[in-house]
Amino acid sequence: MQIASATLAELAAALRARELSSDELTRAYLGRIEQHDPRLNSFVTVTGEQALAQASAADAILGRGEGGPLTGIPLAHKDIFCTDGVLTTCGSRMLANFTAPYDATAVANLQAAGTVLLGKTNMDEFAMGSSNETSHFGAVRNPWDTERVPGGSSGGSAAAVAAGLVAAATGTDTGGSIRQPAALCGITGLKPTYGRVSRYGMIAFASSLDQGGVLTRSAEDAALLLGAMAGFDPRDSTSVDTPVPDYAATLGDDLAGLRIGLPREYFGDGVDAGVGTAIEAALAELRALGAETVEISLPNSHLAVPTYYVIAPAECSANLARFDGVRYGHRCDAPRDLEDLYKRSRSEGFGPEVKRRIMIGTYALSAGYYDAYYLKAQRVRRLIGDDFRRAFEQVDVIAGPTAPTTAFRLGERVDDPITMYLSDIFTIAANLAGLPGVSLPAGFADGLPVGLQLIGDHFAEGRLLNVGHRFQQATDWHRKVPQAYA
Numbered sequence: 001m002q003i004a005s006a007t008l009a010e011l012a013a014a015l016r017a018r019e020l021s022s023d024e025l026t027r028a029y030l031g032r033i034e035q036h037d038p039r040l041n042s043f044v045t046v047t048g049e050q051a052l053a054q055a056s057a058a059d060a061i062l063g064r065g066e067g068g069p070l071t072g073i074p075l076a077h078k079d080i081f082c083t084d085g086v087l088t089t090c091g092s093r094m095l096a097n098f099t100a101p102y103d104a105t106a107v108a109n110l111q112a113a114g115t116v117l118l119g120k121t122n123m124d125e126f127a128m129g130s131s132n133e134t135s136h137f138g139a140v141r142n143p144w145d146t147e148r149v150p151g152g153s154s155g156g157s158a159a160a161v162a163a164g165l166v167a168a169a170t171g172t173d174t175g176g177s178i179r180q181p182a183a184l185c186g187i188t189g190l191k192p193t194y195g196r197v198s199r200y201g202m203i204a205f206a207s208s209l210d211q212g213g214v215l216t217r218s219a220e221d222a223a224l225l226l227g228a229m230a231g232f233d234p235r236d237s238t239s240v241d242t243p244v245p246d247y248a249a250t251l252g253d254d255l256a257g258l259r260i261g262l263p264r265e266y267f268g269d270g271v272d273a274g275v276g277t278a279i280e281a282a283l284a285e286l287r288a289l290g291a292e293t294v295e296i297s298l299p300n301s302h303l304a305v306p307t308y309y310v311i312a313p314a315e316c317s318a319n320l321a322r323f324d325g326v327r328y329g330h331r332c333d334a335p336r337d338l339e340d341l342y343k344r345s346r347s348e349g350f351g352p353e354v355k356r357r358i359m360i361g362t363y364a365l366s367a368g369y370y371d372a373y374y375l376k377a378q379r380v381r382r383l384i385g386d387d388f389r390r391a392f393e394q395v396d397v398i399a400g401p402t403a404p405t406t407a408f409r410l411g412e413r414v415d416d417p418i419t420m421y422l423s424d425i426f427t428i429a430a431n432l433a434g435l436p437g438v439s440l441p442a443g444f445a446d447g448l449p450v451g452l453q454l455i456g457d458h459f460a461e462g463r464l465l466n467v468g469h470r471f472q473q474a475t476d477w478h479r480k481v482p483q484a485y486a
Contacts (some may be wrong), residue, residue: 002029004164005481006223008073011151011167015062015072022055022062022072026116029074031117033165036485040141042150042160044079045087054116060112071114071222073414078157080127081107081212082201090203091123091135094329104201105233106170107213113228118166122156125351126320127174129153130423132181133414134248139185141410142185143482144448145290148407151181151423157215158185163485165392168225172202174209174403175308176427179439182215182450185403186441188468189215190222193459195240197226198233199430200353206302206315209308209431218478219440219457223247226461242459250462251469253344256290258467259395265301266400266426274445279401282442282452283472284354289470294395296385304429305381305421310364310377311432316354317361323349340436356417385433392457397467398486400426402451430455438464441477448479 058072082100089095124134132140134156142150143163150159154171158181171178173191182189197212214225232241325331325345331342365375413420430437442452456464
């Protein structure tokens with residue numbers, strides 16, 4: 001079995017058949033991390049000793065004929081999820097020495113399912129970025145071209161999965177931070193409905209937008225992981241008490257009669273020609289599988305980016321106020337007084353992009369500007385949600401490109417935040433509306449991966465995964481691995 005291109009489902013079947021052990025599989029991935037990650041910088045922490053201990057325990061369970069579909073599967077967590085006894089840095093100097101004293105619920109759920117933790121993946125600082133260049137630990141590189149970005153903020157997870165350094169990884173998506181890096185790295189990335197996966201232990205960026213999800217090689221893999229991660233959590237006030245379906249059970253459903261909405265706003269100017277060609281070919285494949293495409297409109301979609309960049313910074317300003325140098329995290333040396341402690345600890349601990357967003361958010365929430373900016377943005381957010389509600393009265397899913405371009409070069413947009421923010425132009429609206437979305441590998445443009453995005457109605461993850469799985473049964477884009485890592 002070629003580990004680099006193997007799906008989680010295939011590895012699980014091999015483990016249950018005892019064709020290989022979890023120990024062997026874990027050692028193989030640790031070897032690949034040691035060999036390839038110095039070039040990619042996709043990991044912040046590698047937990048080799050812990051992983052081998054967990055693999056040994058998983059083998060004992062499998063040897064007794066027990067365990068579930070994820071028992072013994074090695075994976076990695078984005079370094080925004082708290083992991084008991086392991087560094088949780090959020091890609092920031094502020095938390096560079098923070099060891100979490102507990103597990104996030106998503107981590108605990110996957111651990112209970114028998115997974116093996118290989119380590120924590122690199123990310124944009126506090127999940128703020130679209131290129132994985134804002135990390136305190138250095139930029140992550142795209143395995144398809146190491147002079148290009150992997151996307152962000154879950155770029156470390158995306159690069160690690162794409163290069164076959166890990167079977168699957170978790171991520172978080174605030175404005176596209178799972179789907180956009182999945183597209184740029186040529187893998188599958190699923191953002192569930194807001195509230196489907198607990199945010200307890202997931203360090204907050206923008207609380208009304210953040211949602212944990214998965215980066216995998218296939219839709220089938222995403223279904224297996226989401227089924228284990230999801231569920232109601234009383235420790236998260238935004239967690240939804242709705243039963244978690246068996247996502248794997250509906251993967252093979254027929255697509256005959258499926259109505260796919262194509263927003264005219266997603267297919268106009270701004271989409272690279274090569275990206276557009278790949279998306280049209282993917283849509284033709286879905287039509288060949290029995291689906292029908294219907295042109296629709298999301299008239300307020302052009303307001304998604306400015307709306308997001310008022311709401312998200314405002315919420316980040318509030319959430320990051322707790323990092324003050326007093327209780328945990330970075331503390332400046334020899335502060336003169338409390339005010340000096342606050343100022344220097346935060347100035348030294350946060351990077352430029354985080355500071356930019358804190359300043360924007362604080363301004364938007366300040367006296368005299370709250371109504372003009374934050375309140376107005378929330379009203380526009382409602383209009384964007386209403387657009388989707390009307391669209392789903394006509395169609396079952398909405399499709400379009402995940403990102404308007406393929407992966408751009410490292411450093412190309414660092415000094416142009418507006419252009420950088422437009423990288424998420426097609427993904428942000430789903431977060432504002434709390435909807436699930438998935439990015440599927442859909443071809444290449446100039447040798448770089450292109451992602452097809454599908455957006456569903458609330459709690460329609462099963463439908464999205466069904467469409468993705470049928471598409472991947474008919475294509476092999478999700479099987480492609482960069483030559484250097486095959």
